[in-house]
Amino acid sequence: MEKVKKSRISKLRVILGMMLSPASVLKSAVAEMPWGFALAVSSAAFCLFFLQTGLDLYKTGQKEIGFVILSAAAGAAYGLIFIPFAGVVVWAMLKLARSQKELKWVVSSFCLSYSGALVYGITGILFSLAFAWRTSVAFGAAGVLWAAGPMIVAIRATTDGKNALSIPIATAVCGVVLLSWSMFGQL
Amino acid sequence: MEQYIKIKQGRMWRNLLRWICFISFGVTAFSNPLDRWNLSNIGFGMAAGLFFGYLFRRFLRGFLGLFNSQLKKEKGKESVFYAVDCGMLFLCPFAAMALLSVFYLKWSMTAVFISAGVMAVGTASALEMGKLKGVQEIKNTIAAAFVSYLFSFVWTLSAQWLARAPLYIEGGVNLLRSVLAKGGGLL
Numbered sequence: 001m002e003k004v005k006k007s008r009i010s011k012l013r014v015i016l017g018m019m020l021s022p023a024s025v026l027k028s029a030v031a032e033m034p035w036g037f038a039l040a041v042s043s044a045a046f047c048l049f050f051l052q053t054g055l056d057l058y059k060t061g062q063k064e065i066g067f068v069i070l071s072a073a074a075g076a077a078y079g080l081i082f083i084p085f086a087g088v089v090v091w092a093m094l095k096l097a098r099s100q101k102e103l104k105w106v107v108s109s110f111c112l113s114y115s116g117a118l119v120y121g122i123t124g125i126l127f128s129l130a131f132a133w134r135t136s137v138a139f140g141a142a143g144v145l146w147a148a149g150p151m152i153v154a155i156r157a158t159t160d161g162k163n164a165l166s167i168p169i170a171t172a173v174c175g176v177v178l179l180s181w182s183m184f185g186q187l
Numbered sequence: 188m189e190q191y192i193k194i195k196q197g198r199m200w201r202n203l204l205r206w207i208c209f210i211s212f213g214v215t216a217f218s219n220p221l222d223r224w225n226l227s228n229i230g231f232g233m234a235a236g237l238f239f240g241y242l243f244r245r246f247l248r249g250f251l252g253l254f255n256s257q258l259k260k261e262k263g264k265e266s267v268f269y270a271v272d273c274g275m276l277f278l279c280p281f282a283a284m285a286l287l288s289v290f291y292l293k294w295s296m297t298a299v300f301i302s303a304g305v306m307a308v309g310t311a312s313a314l315e316m317g318k319l320k321g322v323q324e325i326k327n328t329i330a331a332a333f334v335s336y337l338f339s340f341v342w343t344l345s346a347q348w349l350a351r352a353p354l355y356i357e358g359g360v361n362l363l364r365s366v367l368a369k370g371g372g373l374l
Contacts, residue, residue: 021310021328022310023310023314023317023323024323059324072362137296137299141296141299142299142302142303143301145281145284145299145303146303146306147283148281148303148304148307149277149303149307149310152277152280152307152311153276153310153311153314161318163273163276164197167204167276167277167279168281170279170280171279171280172331173280174280174281174283174284175280175287176285178284178287178288179287179291179292180290182292
């Protein structure tokens with residue numbers, strides 16, 4: 001009987017790899033990752049970022065605790081809905097340009113791009129709770145911006161390294177993410 | 188020969204986009220929140236951005252060239268320049284986000300966009316070097332990341348000091364104009 005060995009890829013290694021060396025992870029591990037895990041990464045990353053924003057406003061007395069919970073929920077919803085949706089839009093656009101990448105791969109790589117934001121988010125929330133620091137900009141915004149790098153690498157991989165296609169798409173996606181993020185934050 | 192043609196192709200566009208990106212970074216970094224279209228701030232920002240971009244490009248080329256002497260011998264130093272210039276295209280999304288945040292969202296926090304963009308360039312340049320050599324090497328990643336981190340740090344520190352310069356320039360120009368027109372109030 002032939003035994004098929006399934007290689008198990010450490011999820012922690014994928015998160016750290018996407019943060020530090022996204023090209024190699026995109027090539028080797030993203031296809032193996034379940035949808036749910038990728039969605040959980042972007043959802044948790046934005047949940048922690050918005051939670052830090054809420055906590056900063058709560059600490060300065062500008063908002064109540066209810067707002068903190070609401071902003072965390074809004075962040076989780078944003079990471080769960082908007083980021084995969086952006087991935088679907090880019091996949092559809094690149095399908096027209098005859099990209100061979102599967103929808104699952106594109107959406108997973110978009111969501112996993114926020115691995116760095118998740119690491120920053122966890123660190124930020126620890127500092128926020130333990131030392132009462134205001135961390136939304138230093139850890140939150142920096143983490144979300146860090147995600148732009150892996151996202152560009154993912155778009156580039158989807159277009160087979162064509163800069164003329166990947167750079168304009170990446171610029172448009174990053175602009176839309178920034179605008180939607182600012183609108184969502186004002187809700 | 189084929190690779191040489193590829194290196195030559197699109198050089199003008201790569202240069203133009205790089206200049207626009209660094210001008211955007213300079214303009215957004217030294218933008219006056221009370222007067223976004225102040226010519227002194229815009230002019231100084233353009234000059235500072237271009238100067239920073241020039242230095243960053245020279246250093247990145249130099250460092251990557253230092254670690255890839257074999258490639259330089261085989262394919263010429265133009266190949267290293269090509270890798271760095273292609274990597275610099277990764278600045279486009281960050282420059283667009285910086286412009287949107289300052290001129291549309293009216294934010295004043297731009298250092299994070301520049302830092303994230305400069306770090307992304309490091310990753311991208313190492314990726315391009317890997318593509319040229321046919322193998323991704325950790326030494327290129329480390330060298331590019333080191334130069335990027337150094338410049339990100341230098342920009343963050345120096346921008347705070349340089350932010351005062353447009354005021355001095357504007358004051359100097361006004362004084363000179365006053366002297367030329369009315370004898371500086373002495374006549």
